[in-house]
Amino acid sequence: xxxxxxxxxxxPIYRIKSSTIANQWGDDPASIEKGLMLLEKTVPGPDExxxxxxxxxAKNALKRARIDPQKIGAVYIGSESHPYAVKPSGTVxxxxxxxxxxxxxxxFEFACKAGxxxxxxxxxxxxxxxxxYAMGIGADTSQGAPGDALEYSASAGGSAFIFGRENVVAxxxxxxxxxxxxxxxxxxxxxxxxxxxGRFTGEPAYFKHILGCGRxxxxxxxxxxxxxxxxxxxxxxGRFPLKAGKELGFKQEQMNEGWIVNIMGNTxxxxxxTGLTAIxxxxxxxxxxFMVSFGSGAGSDGFIFQVTDKILEVQNxxxxxxxxxxxxxxxxxxxxxxxxxxxxxxxxxx
Amino acid sequence: xxxxxxxxxxxxHRYRLEAQKFPSGFVSLSRRYCDPISGKKExxxxxxxxxxxxxxxxxxxxxxxQFKLLTPYAVAIIETDEGARVTAMxxxxxxxxxxxxxxxxxVFRKIMEEGASGIINYGYKAKVVE
Numbered sequence: 001x002x003x004x005x006x007x008x009x010x011x012p013i014y015r016i017k018s019s020t021i022a023n024q025w026g027d028d029p030a031s032i033e034k035g036l037m038l039l040e041k042t043v044p045g046p047d048e049x050x051x052x053x054x055x056x057x058a059k060n061a062l063k064r065a066r067i068d069p070q071k072i073g074a075v076y077i078g079s080e081s082h083p084y085a086v087k088p089s090g091t092v093x094x095x096x097x098x099x100x101x102x103x104x105x106x107x108f109e110f111a112c113k114a115g116x117x118x119x120x121x122x123x124x125x126x127x128x129x130x131x132x133y134a135m136g137i138g139a140d141t142s143q144g145a146p147g148d149a150l151e152y153s154a155s156a157g158g159s160a161f162i163f164g165r166e167n168v169v170a171x172x173x174x175x176x177x178x179x180x181x182x183x184x185x186x187x188x189x190x191x192x193x194x195x196x197x198g199r200f201t202g203e204p205a206y207f208k209h210i211l212g213c214g215r216x217x218x219x220x221x222x223x224x225x226x227x228x229x230x231x232x233x234x235x236x237x238g239r240f241p242l243k244a245g246k247e248l249g250f251k252q253e254q255m256n257e258g259w260i261v262n263i264m265g266n267t268x269x270x271x272x273x274t275g276l277t278a279i280x281x282x283x284x285x286x287x288x289x290f291m292v293s294f295g296s297g298a299g300s301d302g303f304i305f306q307v308t309d310k311i312l313e314v315q316n317x318x319x320x321x322x323x324x325x326x327x328x329x330x331x332x333x334x335x336x337x338x339x340x341x342x343x344x345x346x347x348x349x350x
Numbered sequence: 351x352x353x354x355x356x357x358x359x360x361x362x363h364r365y366r367l368e369a370q371k372f373p374s375g376f377v378s379l380s381r382r383y384c385d386p387i388s389g390k391k392e393x394x395x396x397x398x399x400x401x402x403x404x405x406x407x408x409x410x411x412x413x414x415x416q417f418k419l420l421t422p423y424a425v426a427i428i429e430t431d432e433g434a435r436v437t438a439m440x441x442x443x444x445x446x447x448x449x450x451x452x453x454x455x456x457v458f459r460k461i462m463e464e465g466a467s468g469i470i471n472y473g474y475k476a477k478v479v480e
Binding site: 013045046047048049051052055056083084087092095096097098329340341347348 | 361365366397415418419420439441442457458459460461469470472475
């Protein structure tokens, strides 16, 4: 049996409410909260970035996997906000966690699906027999230009998954990927913020790939939506994943547990996979989980997991995702503090 | 911290809390040449668990440019559960929760950037957990 042996998530304690951003730009807060179904989003602290978030998530995954970090043969971090243009994020992570130096490390990029991409490669290494354990991580401190619709959703957080053969908590039953060249969202080198095609990011991009991947995954597995206890999709806003899930035949109650976007925002490479951790936090042995990510550019990775009885041993070994999202230690930022923390204003060089 | 060479050499203690335990029982997080109690150079390498308590702290209001975005922030002297005494910045903690004796845990954070083109310095900070 091959699958997830340890999983962990991390979100910062800082938040900004959608209404705070709407009031800054003269938008109607109610239309954001109801239209995009976004109440608030996570914001990285001034001392947090993709590397620190990936490490915090990976530490939680190691707590649940209960393995010697030295046994991990590969570490991949998917992100569109790697702190360095040239210098890997993964090298910091392996030295911080005592993995390696005999380890294969790479940073992945594919807009919002770089995390599931890292998982896909980590899983494939274990499946091929290359190594006993491999870790795939998705983490982001995503960017949205001031005043752009993306500013309501672009948030910070991430999740890590260790794949192996022993003590599997969620077996990978099927995978599928669906990819085309679609210019829906991009960021050129040296540009602070991404640009996007507005409504073109919907039907020809998000829905085409999520539905294309989802339908192929159902066909490949011979399963029906009613065979699953849970389904989770990439969450660029609150509305898109619920609409895509319904088009595939899933019901709202199957999507509720993984639908955390209303209180987290879009953590880009850490979006659908952090929803997956929220599901694994509460899943029961035998439950089947349907997950499809989406990354602009564009593509989707689909996974079908079946939870094993080992899940009950590990669920309480690390902080749960919804507990972190609903922590009483949350700190709400005003817009001025938010732009300073996100470095959206230029400071004097020192 | 400083240049990339020195930063790289300090990775074991700054990233993984690799410490020295001397025969006298003295535990040092930053690398020492010899035991300040016995003067001996032999030591055992240990990894600190990353938990401890605040011995004392101060709030910094005026700081150097690299830390301007963080002010006001707290710096504490912490005694780890293994007995090492460590100076660390405090993060993710409200000032009203800062108390002498408060339990802390170490977290991995960005400490500072060497300007816009230099290396990013990572290492430990501490947050109050009770």
